[in-house]
Amino acid sequence: xxxxxxxxxxxxxxxxxxxxxxxxxxxxxxxxxxxxxxxxxxxxxxxxxxxxxxxxxxxxxxxxxxxxxxxxxxxxxxxxxxxxxxxxxxxxxxxxxxxxxxxxxxxxxxxxxxxxxxxxxxxxxxxxxxxxxxxxxxxxxxxxxxxxxxxxxxxxx
Amino acid sequence: xxxxxxxxxxxxxxxxxxxxxxxxxxxxxxxxxxxxxxxxxxxxxxxxxxxxxxxxxxxxxxxxxxxxxxxxxxxxxxxxxxxxxxxxxxxxxxxxxxxxxxxxxxxxxxxxxxxxxxxxxxxxxxxxxxxxxxxxxxxxxxxxxxxxxxxxxxxxxxxxxxxxx
Numbered sequence: 001x002x003x004x005x006x007x008x009x010x011x012x013x014x015x016x017x018x019x020x021x022x023x024x025x026x027x028x029x030x031x032x033x034x035x036x037x038x039x040x041x042x043x044x045x046x047x048x049x050x051x052x053x054x055x056x057x058x059x060x061x062x063x064x065x066x067x068x069x070x071x072x073x074x075x076x077x078x079x080x081x082x083x084x085x086x087x088x089x090x091x092x093x094x095x096x097x098x099x100x101x102x103x104x105x106x107x108x109x110x111x112x113x114x115x116x117x118x119x120x121x122x123x124x125x126x127x128x129x130x131x132x133x134x135x136x137x138x139x140x141x142x143x144x145x146x147x148x149x150x151x152x153x154x155x156x157x
Numbered sequence: 158x159x160x161x162x163x164x165x166x167x168x169x170x171x172x173x174x175x176x177x178x179x180x181x182x183x184x185x186x187x188x189x190x191x192x193x194x195x196x197x198x199x200x201x202x203x204x205x206x207x208x209x210x211x212x213x214x215x216x217x218x219x220x221x222x223x224x225x226x227x228x229x230x231x232x233x234x235x236x237x238x239x240x241x242x243x244x245x246x247x248x249x250x251x252x253x254x255x256x257x258x259x260x261x262x263x264x265x266x267x268x269x270x271x272x273x274x275x276x277x278x279x280x281x282x283x284x285x286x287x288x289x290x291x292x293x294x295x296x297x298x299x300x301x302x303x304x305x306x307x308x309x310x311x312x313x314x315x316x317x318x319x320x321x322x
Contacts (some may be wrong), residue, residue: 001212003215004212004214005213005214005215007212007213026211026212026213027209027210027211027212027218028206028207028208028209028210028212028218029208029209029210029218029220029221030209030210030218030220031207031209033220041191055181056180056181056182056185057182057184058180058181059180059181059182059239060180061179061180062307063167066178066245067181067182067183067224067227067228068227068231068241068245068249069182069220069223069224069225069226069227069228069266070182070220070224072220072223072224072249073218073219073220073221073224074220076218076220076223077218077220094253094256095219095253096252096253097250097251097252097253098219098223098249098250098251099248099249099251100223100248100249100250101247101248102246102247102248102249105245125278152280155214
């Protein structure tokens, strides 16, 4: 089967299997910055995403700290993939806007993110993302995003 | 630039080139500074396949646009200040007008709207084809002030020019 978000059967199958890694394989920028899905959340409260603390993600060499834009790209990736799993039916999200608040310096250590789908309408979805390093209670950034929820059958044309 | 002189636009272009070259992420992506004035900074991100967010459809990852706006707006802050200060991003809002497509460089123009005692307000716009913007960003940056800016930050930005002066 041809892999691709615009292939309806492939999307439905990977979604049913919760195969987020298969999706990430088709997102080169997410691979470059080192985004992965963490399956075994000890609290059992859904999927977590992880950003690898790699050298190429550094935005400030003096501190050193992660690039804020890379943290935002990580959170957008997390929101998109989480949304693709969480919707009632298979959807292809297309970002409309993102608003991100930087709360603390993100150090060059693993960063985790958790998403919540606050609203799933017929056309629009609203996702909130929280990112942290040492403890979920001490977030480094929060973001909210709007997506258009596309029909995968139309994207494949 | 010689001591005591106000840096020219060309001095600033070299200084911001040093600045984005010191950022590991943008150095590795080959980000270029095209033009700098006290009000507007223009940059160019050359194409590479790692910028894709959807291989099958050949679309740019939205996060690349956020990263580029953060970098361009954050850089534009420096020439707008009385003296260079470290200014981390407080918050950033990005509106996606149309998806970016594979194979073309992405251009960024960032503008400082207002400088206050504690915050610098900026706006940025991105495009691949003139007149067809991909995204708009609104970024606010916190002024940490001279006290929290490492000694020699300004000198480091202009060091090479001093050597040649």
